[in-house]
Amino acid sequence: MRLVVRSLVSLAAIASLASGLPARAQSGSSVPAPERVTTQSNLNYDSVMRIMAEGDAAVAAQKFPVALDKYDLARKSFGALVQFHQGLAGSFSGIDVKIANDQRQRAAQAAQGRDQAGYKLALLYRRLNQPEVAIPLLVQVVQSQNPTTDLGKQAYAQLYELGFTSLPYPRSVDGTQPAPQQSPAPQTPPAQQPPAR
Template sequence: MKFATTVPWLRLCCVSLLATASFLIPVRGFAQALPNNPNQAIDPNDPNILRPTAQSSSILSFDGGKRLMSEAESAVSSQNYDSAVKKLQEARLVFNQLSNFYQDLTSSFSGIDNRVADSHRRKALESAQMRDESTYRLALVYRAQNKPELAVPLLVQVIKSQNPSRELGSKAYQQLLELGFADVPFERGNFKPITPAPKK
């Protein structure tokens, strides 16, 4: 009687051992070698082609954003405004993301390593400057397309970010004047900070 109940358990154990052993034996058809160069990444569109992930070739970099702005400038020269809009929107997004990421890094390292925090702060400012430059150029393209309703909000964003006393902010305000959205001229050279009256 005991033998009859032991046989199924014995069979089950043998089957389990065989199944486990089969998983441990490597199957040559499924194994793939990893790339020897750790600086290469798999292209999601074609996983069989490896590409380097250097910063200069990445879209999420200063070079990537500047490349988009350069392509937009070429598109404007050939009056391909739709392409220019697309490239400038992408550049604006890239520089905005870079600025946000560098600001986050600045916050993370602030008080821990000020040297690192300062480096990232400078990069955040440079990224923000390039974002505002691409935003301004995008507004100009919208003006060329006779779409002031799209240009005005962008120009206001530039002024808010840059301040009207800075060159880019002043240029953006001049565009608002030309569009008729603003009606009071502002000259950057005549800028005098308003000081509160002394308290009595």
């Protein structure tokens, strides 16, 4: 008898939990597409870009604590997107090349957004006289972007200005001064030497 009572109590508990869940789709009706769900979350590229734009607006209004929160949220959300898209790309590798490549492109796009958010966050910490927080963010941007990209160069230049690095990049041939950012004027080639005998 006790076993029957316990079973009924368990069924009642399950029924009360199930009543709080959304109803399952009837046969013939479709479940909402994931994109409809994620457009309202931080796991959507455009949504995270809007968060970053809110950070920009907060900086313009000198609401620095709000801007810090927005940039940090954007950086973390983009980081999650990178991991999820890379994971899907790996899952489809060797199964569906088109999906795997699409997910790799989305991961690269999210990584670019993450690094932009990290750079903006670092600049704001620098503006607030907190270089100890800005420096690790700048180093991460350089590592992720590569020092040869525009964003990588900008992040390294910030590290140089902060005195964290002692050599500028890009450097001139002698290694002491930054190379010009613009292309130099074409120079006359040196006169050719006669071939050695």
